[in-house]
Amino acid sequence: MVAWFAAHGRDLPWRAPGTDPWAVLVCEVMSHQTPVARVVPVWLRWLTRWPDASALADDSPGEAVRMWGRLGYPRRALRLHETAVAVRDGHGGVVPGTYEELLALPGVGPYTAGAVAAFGFGRRAVVLDVNVRRVLARVHDGADPTAAAPTVGERARAEALLPVEASTSVAWNAAVMELGALVCTARAPRCPECPLQADCAWAADPPPARSRTTRRQPWHGTDRQVRGRIMALLRASHGLVEEATLLAVCDDPAQARRCLDSLAVDGLAERADDGVRLPL
DNA sequence: GATGCGTGGAT
DNA sequence: TATCCAAGCAT
Numbered sequence: 558m559v560a561w562f563a564a565h566g567r568d569l570p571w572r573a574p575g576t577d578p579w580a581v582l583v584c585e586v587m588s589h590q591t592p593v594a595r596v597v598p599v600w601l602r603w604l605t606r607w608p609d610a611s612a613l614a615d616d617s618p619g620e621a622v623r624m625w626g627r628l629g630y631p632r633r634a635l636r637l638h639e640t641a642v643a644v645r646d647g648h649g650g651v652v653p654g655t656y657e658e659l660l661a662l663p664g665v666g667p668y669t670a671g672a673v674a675a676f677g678f679g680r681r682a683v684v685l686d687v688n689v690r691r692v693l694a695r696v697h698d699g700a701d702p703t704a705a706a707p708t709v710g711e712r713a714r715a716e717a718l719l720p721v722e723a724s725t726s727v728a729w730n731a732a733v734m735e736l737g738a739l740v741c742t743a744r745a746p747r748c749p750e751c752p753l754q755a756d757c758a759w760a761a762d763p764p765p766a767r768s769r770t771t772r773r774q775p776w777h778g779t780d781r782q783v784r785g786r787i788m789a790l791l792r793a794s795h796g797l798v799e800e801a802t803l804l805a806v807c808d809d810p811a812q813a814r815r816c817l818d819s820l821a822v823d824g825l826a827e828r829a830d831d832g833v834r835l836p837l
Numbered sequence: 838g839a840t841g842c843g844t845g846g847a848t
Numbered sequence: 849t850a851t852c853c854a855a856g857c858a859t
Contacts, residue, residue, distance in 0.1 A: 584855085585856095588856090589854090590843085591854060592844095592846075627845085629844040630843055630856090631842090687853095688854095688855070706856090776843095780842090781841075781842060785842095
């Protein structure tokens, strides 16, 4: 596993020696449901502008949302800004190092808390992202994990497999995650290239077809699409945007209104007297 | 536990 | 062209 990673792991910028926990946290949050290739340039620009948590906390949430650009799920930018404030005001500007403290930060869930503990602090922590889940489930069960959140059983198995020694566990986490991203992929896994092939239930008996358990949400005409269009207009403007301009992003005025309202509730848009803008 | 939440490249 | 999918989290 670890040898495979040394030979085939990607040379991602946050894997450079000396990357501090805050930079790791930023990269982990940006990577939620987002391809790594899209994260890299934003992460580099982000840390150039705000090298640490306090620098981000001292700027406005709206600037964080603007810098987030088209990464998607812009509420993550808001939560990352909230986390920066929490680190500045509650932890003396230093990212806390325990799983429990990390989990308490806004926008930080079980995956991110484990990833920062492991990759930011070198600690032994279960890192259960979709890649690790897929690798472990296929090796053990010969089937893909469910679409639902990880079960206690999955977590227990990951814990049981995780090497005891801290630095070894960090390397193991990185290797399994990378294996899931590059070899044990969701579609068309490259089993002949996999170091676990000999011990893998999936490789021994590949399932014939994919079973679709949950129906995916359609895209065209959804509130998500309309919200995205409104946010794109707000990011592009450094001042107020006329509400009528924002409401023109789709044909259905009621939907446009609903979406603008929901963005305001989320804190992604702020209404002023004569327009709308990103939060100050 | 099921839903909602962006975006764009790959197939 | 339509669907799948990518380092999840909050409600």
